[in-house]
Amino acid sequence: MMKLIKYDLINGGKKNAVKFCAISVFAILVCHLLSLSFENKIQNGLLELSTLSYGDYIVYFFSGMKEFVVEKDKDFVIPFIWMAEQLLICSLVFTYPIKDISEHGTINLLQYGSRTKWWLSKCIWSIFQVICYYIVVFLTIAVYTIFRGRFQMSVHSSIFRTIDKVNITVDKLQFKQLIPIVLYSIFMVICIITVSLIISRVIALLVVCIYNIVSVFLMNELLLANASMLYRNSYFIEKGINVHVVGTLSVLLSVLLVIVAIMYFGKYDIFQKKRD
Amino acid sequence: MSTLIELNNYCKTIKKVEILKNITLKMESGKVYGLKGKNGSGKTMMMRAICGLILPTSGEVKIDGTIIGKDISFPPSIGVLLENPSFLNEYTGFKNLKIIASIQDKIDDNQINKVLTLVGLDPCDKRTYRKYSLGMKQRLGIAAAIMEQPDIVILDEPINALDEAGAKQVREILKQQKERGAVCIIACHDSEELEFLSDEIIEIYEGKIMGQYRVEKGDVINN
Numbered sequence: 001m002m003k004l005i006k007y008d009l010i011n012g013g014k015k016n017a018v019k020f021c022a023i024s025v026f027a028i029l030v031c032h033l034l035s036l037s038f039e040n041k042i043q044n045g046l047l048e049l050s051t052l053s054y055g056d057y058i059v060y061f062f063s064g065m066k067e068f069v070v071e072k073d074k075d076f077v078i079p080f081i082w083m084a085e086q087l088l089i090c091s092l093v094f095t096y097p098i099k100d101i102s103e104h105g106t107i108n109l110l111q112y113g114s115r116t117k118w119w120l121s122k123c124i125w126s127i128f129q130v131i132c133y134y135i136v137v138f139l140t141i142a143v144y145t146i147f148r149g150r151f152q153m154s155v156h157s158s159i160f161r162t163i164d165k166v167n168i169t170v171d172k173l174q175f176k177q178l179i180p181i182v183l184y185s186i187f188m189v190i191c192i193i194t195v196s197l198i199i200s201r202v203i204a205l206l207v208v209c210i211y212n213i214v215s216v217f218l219m220n221e222l223l224l225a226n227a228s229m230l231y232r233n234s235y236f237i238e239k240g241i242n243v244h245v246v247g248t249l250s251v252l253l254s255v256l257l258v259i260v261a262i263m264y265f266g267k268y269d270i271f272q273k274k275r276d
Numbered sequence: 277m278s279t280l281i282e283l284n285n286y287c288k289t290i291k292k293v294e295i296l297k298n299i300t301l302k303m304e305s306g307k308v309y310g311l312k313g314k315n316g317s318g319k320t321m322m323m324r325a326i327c328g329l330i331l332p333t334s335g336e337v338k339i340d341g342t343i344i345g346k347d348i349s350f351p352p353s354i355g356v357l358l359e360n361p362s363f364l365n366e367y368t369g370f371k372n373l374k375i376i377a378s379i380q381d382k383i384d385d386n387q388i389n390k391v392l393t394l395v396g397l398d399p400c401d402k403r404t405y406r407k408y409s410l411g412m413k414q415r416l417g418i419a420a421a422i423m424e425q426p427d428i429v430i431l432d433e434p435i436n437a438l439d440e441a442g443a444k445q446v447r448e449i450l451k452q453q454k455e456r457g458a459v460c461i462i463a464c465h466d467s468e469e470l471e472f473l474s475d476e477i478i479e480i481y482e483g484k485i486m487g488q489y490r491v492e493k494g495d496v497i498n499n
Contacts, residue, residue, distance in 0.1 A: 003378060004379070007379075104363060104364060106358070107362070107376055107420060108376070110328075110329075110350050110354055111380055113348070113350050113352060114349055269330040269331065271324070
């Protein structure tokens, strides 16, 4: 199985190189946006900080949107940064696993002789892409912080209170606090490749987008995407979404989807789509 | 001669269309079987069925007595060239074959070089697959199918995009595969060429076997 995984990592990874560059550029833009807001608040005398920390940038990048409460004269503002992040993660697994079935992957499948292991390899590859996504984001923000901030894990709650009117309860960022976000991303990519296999890639993307949009509207543990917004996450705010529940659900649902996909792929007819 | 491949009452329906209808046949090792039929008659689907890439609606495919989809997922020793060969664009022909060969680890670099030469490709060619002509792509597809000397060789339109010299090489390759005891299944639009290459012709029309003929020295003999 290691050979299959190695093949997927190299072949699929190469195809995603450009996307990872785009993710890096996107992370820089988001950091720059925070820098501009921060400088603006400083100039207006609303903040008394000297510089932003690595922790501030990370929290802002994964902040998402605070709970939406329906009120008169209050418009719903789509959290574009968070939506773009989710779309970028989806884009990493949108093409390769499914296209490979009808392309070069067919030869590998016949050579390897096991549909189950072949699909498992694609799942592992997808999870690896998610991990790479977070590594790229963390590293890019680290580099940005070296030039435009202070490389510290401290989180200045006053910044988020001033910019987004959110009370962050964390004063020092720990990477373990971000695990629920990663687990949700893994669930999302497994969902994408499973629905792509069973129905189609476009439907898979639609399903995930609709699920994410509904999650933005409603703050609920069953809408797992809530945990990937730090402004709704129990680690970062009071009365936030219980990250332990969401983390466990993400893992359980991911495993369930993998099992469903393996059963489906066991009976799946493999054609060369271009001509059939 | 031992029977290697058996199709028993094989039926395949896709989106309410019967693609393969009650196909029953046996294929023995050391023979070349030519599938003859119009476009869309079910030749490629039959090949896919033997590979285990599609599974039957009813009936079965047996390889040496084991049922595909039940006992095994795919035939344990098979080499295929189905429709358009698909390789990794950014690698050379050699590197592409090396990646495939690394899965089973049965053959070394020398054997890959030999098979590339056999199909008329230069093993030292530094051009990537992206820059290959159609004919070269076809040759690489054939090389991938035969390089590990599998028990079953399936070639769909092997002489497509090949010049006269290439077609001659395919004839030679099939002869070699036959001599070492492989069961070869080919499909080809050129009836004359198909009859020349095959020991038996299986005529397919709208997913049904219409006839099976023996061929001797290019002449068709009714069974």
